[in-house]
Amino acid sequence: MIDLELLRKEPARVEENLGRRRNPEYLRLLSEAREKDAAWRACLLEADGLRRKRNELGRAIAGARTRGDPSETLDAEAKSIPQSMKEVEAREAQLLAARDALLLRIPNLLDDSVPFGKDDSENVVVATWGEAVAGAPGLKPHGEILEALGMAEFDRAHRSSGSGFYYLKGPIVLVDFALQRFALDLLIERGFTPVVPPYMLRRAPYEGVTDLADFENVMYKVEGEDLYLIATSEHPLAALYRGEILDEDRLPIRLAGVSTNFRKEIGGHGVDQKGVFRVHQFQKVEQFVFCRPEQSAAFHEELRTNAEEVFRRLKVPYRVVNVCTGDVGTVAAKKYDIEAWFPRQKAYREVVSCSNCTDYQSRRLGIRMGKAGRTGKVVPHTLNSTAVATSRALAVILEQYQRPDGSVQLPEVLRPYLGGLRELTPVAAS
RNA sequence: GCUGAGGUAGCCUAGCCCGGCAAGGCGCCAGCCUUGAGAGCUGGUGGCGGCAACGCCACGGGAGUUCGAAUCUCCCCCUCAGCGCCA
Numbered sequence: 001m002i003d004l005e006l007l008r009k010e011p012a013r014v015e016e017n018l019g020r021r022r023n024p025e026y027l028r029l030l031s032e033a034r035e036k037d038a039a040w041r042a043c044l045l046e047a048d049g050l051r052r053k054r055n056e057l058g059r060a061i062a063g064a065r066t067r068g069d070p071s072e073t074l075d076a077e078a079k080s081i082p083q084s085m086k087e088v089e090a091r092e093a094q095l096l097a098a099r100d101a102l103l104l105r106i107p108n109l110l111d112d113s114v115p116f117g118k119d120d121s122e123n124v125v126v127a128t129w130g131e132a133v134a135g136a137p138g139l140k141p142h143g144e145i146l147e148a149l150g151m152a153e154f155d156r157a158h159r160s161s162g163s164g165f166y167y168l169k170g171p172i173v174l175v176d177f178a179l180q181r182f183a184l185d186l187l188i189e190r191g192f193t194p195v196v197p198p199y200m201l202r203r204a205p206y207e208g209v210t211d212l213a214d215f216e217n218v219m220y221k222v223e224g225e226d227l228y229l230i231a232t233s234e235h236p237l238a239a240l241y242r243g244e245i246l247d248e249d250r251l252p253i254r255l256a257g258v259s260t261n262f263r264k265e266i267g268g269h270g271v272d273q274k275g276v277f278r279v280h281q282f283q284k285v286e287q288f289v290f291c292r293p294e295q296s297a298a299f300h301e302e303l304r305t306n307a308e309e310v311f312r313r314l315k316v317p318y319r320v321v322n323v324c325t326g327d328v329g330t331v332a333a334k335k336y337d338i339e340a341w342f343p344r345q346k347a348y349r350e351v352v353s354c355s356n357c358t359d360y361q362s363r364r365l366g367i368r369m370g371k372a373g374r375t376g377k378v379v380p381h382t383l384n385s386t387a388v389a390t391s392r393a394l395a396v397i398l399e400q401y402q403r404p405d406g407s408v409q410l411p412e413v414l415r416p417y418l419g420g421l422r423e424l425t426p427v428a429a430s
Numbered sequence: 431g432c433u434g435a436g437g438u439a440g441c442c443u444a445g446c447c448c449g450g451c452a453a454g455g456c457g458c459c460a461g462c463c464u465u466g467a468g469a470g471c472u473g474g475u476g477g478c479g480g481c482a483a484c485g486c487c488a489c490g491g492g493a494g495u496u497c498g499a500a501u502c503u504c505c506c507c508c509u510c511a512g513c514g515c516c517a
Contacts, residue, residue, distance in 0.1 A: 044479055048486045055451080055486090058498045062450045078497030226507095245440060370440075371458075 001103050001363045003379075007034065017109045020116060020325045029102050036099035043092045050088060054081045105212060108360035110325060111297075111334035117324030123337065124324065129308065130317025135343030135399065140406070142398035143275025146172065148406055150427040154274050164280040170427045175397075175410060176283060176390045178417035183285040183310050183388040184256055190306060192256035192287065197236035199259060200227040205239035208365035211330035217265045233257025234384040237288040238361050246369045246380055252291035252299065256387065259284065275395060277349070282391035289383045292369070293359065296381035300356040303385035304336050307352045310388050313413040316396050317341040319348055333358040338386075340396040351392040354385035 007014050011034060018026045057078040064071050115124045146152035146168075153167035168176060184194055206215075206228055215221075220229040230236055237257045246253070261284050276282070287303050289296075304320065311318045323335040338352035359379040362368075369380045401409045408424040415422065 041479065044486080048479070051486060054498075058450070061497060065450085075497060081497075 029106050033102035040095035047088045047092050050085050107330040108333050114334050115324045118326040120327045122324045123321040126320050126322050128319040132341045134346045139344035142395045145398050178414040179388050179390045179393050180285050181417045187256040192254040194256045197233050202226050205242050209235045209238040220262050229262035231263050232261050233259035233286045241367050243366045248369045255288040257286040276391040277395045284389040285387040287385045290380050293381050296356050299383050304354045307385050314411045331357050342399050344399045352386040357382045
């Protein structure tokens, strides 16, 4: 949620910023929210006046009765108030609810450094690492390799659970866990506290962390319960301190979330329909930070550096893009994507998303910061970034490290976590 | 799932039976005192609206009764404890 005070004081600035998202709907929401706010304030004044009168009369009646001198005139006058109050108070509540509902649908304000553009084709490359070398002609898609190795069941998973699901079997499971542990150790070394969060959240906290449209498009809802399966551990981590005042002396808070993530909508189908690149369920180690407002730009770079380090150590070439205004999403003020080089597809594809959400999530979640024992009005900033999503990392490793004979070498950096396993070779079919 | 106890300001608590301006403590801030810190003493302390004077609001949420609800009635939510079930 954007800052209401800012909207009142500098509406032109807010409007200009929202305009950069090139969606006229947002400007409409904005002007409507301003109208409702003004109407609400006028209505509040009116209601306050009535309440004042009621309180004064109430006190007069109580006083008269204490003196043993009840007044019928006062009683009669007091009786006439509730009727008019009912109407005004209903209008006031309705205006406030309408304003807040509008505010919840307005996206975050964009950072000035976000490039202007219509969609992901206009994202701006800000860094590249490693050499993007096209793979040999015989390279197989990662899903085919997994099946050939006997380490995945796609057809059976599609029958048991539907498309977008998979069984991983055998040594590839160890690689999945190794990736998570490798990323987690790297983050712990850099001051992050590992966290296994709830994999389901109630609706109210969930509305604090995400775009309302996600509820229909992205999230799985548990039938008969007020619970949603998490789409990323970012969400329960953001909700961890909902409604609390963070002690500013204990900021920043660096958390490393480890979870399975569930997503209903998984995007278009392409070359790698069979595989783990786009799936309804995957493991991820996530970076999350609560910090002072003035620090968030620096932390955004820190999270990006950590994520880059994961892929450098895996020796997977990548590039970093500054995601443009049309592609940045509702919650983020600025977002970097890291795109790994897939040598068979001869393309860079997204493996990491790294966002500075500024005060948007904190404000929706009612999180403030302050000194111990005092109430804070300052709203802390939140940031999140993938460290590693194993589905995507496995996909790129299976392409990058594939050998002509169909076996797959494993990244050296994972060896401490693999108990002597150095390569993937076919296992007996079952 | 059953039974019980609860939800009051940044935190902890009283008030509820019996309706009439929400009391106290901790913490925090300021002043006094002190070589300094602490202690002690005094005052202050949340949100919203308003240029301001000031007003209103705030007792989990909603509805009702009433001139007036933390307090009475109804519905709902959440937390904790015990029991049950369970990897």
